[in-house]
Amino acid sequence: MVSKEKCAICSEKIQFRYNPMDEWGIEGSICGNCYSKKINEHYPGEHVRVNKHLD
Numbered sequence: 705m706v707s708k709e710k711c712a713i714c715s716e717k718i719q720f721r722y723n724p725m726d727e728w729g730i731e732g733s734i735c736g737n738c739y740s741k742k743i744n745e746h747y748p749g750e751h752v753r754v755n756k757h758l759d
């Protein structure tokens with residue numbers, strides 16, 4: 705099923721939907737490109753740590 709959803713950041717049509725993290729303050733879903741950018745912005749040089757509360 706093709707999503708007609710648009711990225712909350714760049715407004716491009718989303719093919720693969722990513723959920724922004726709460727701390728990014730973004731409403732809605734974002735595309736892979738913006739997700740990667742945000743990851744680099746917020747966690748430079750780090751891997752994504754979605755389970756950091758488990759540390």
Ligand SMILES: [Zn+2]
Pocket residue numbers: 711712713714715716734735736737738739
């Ligand atoms: Zn985007």
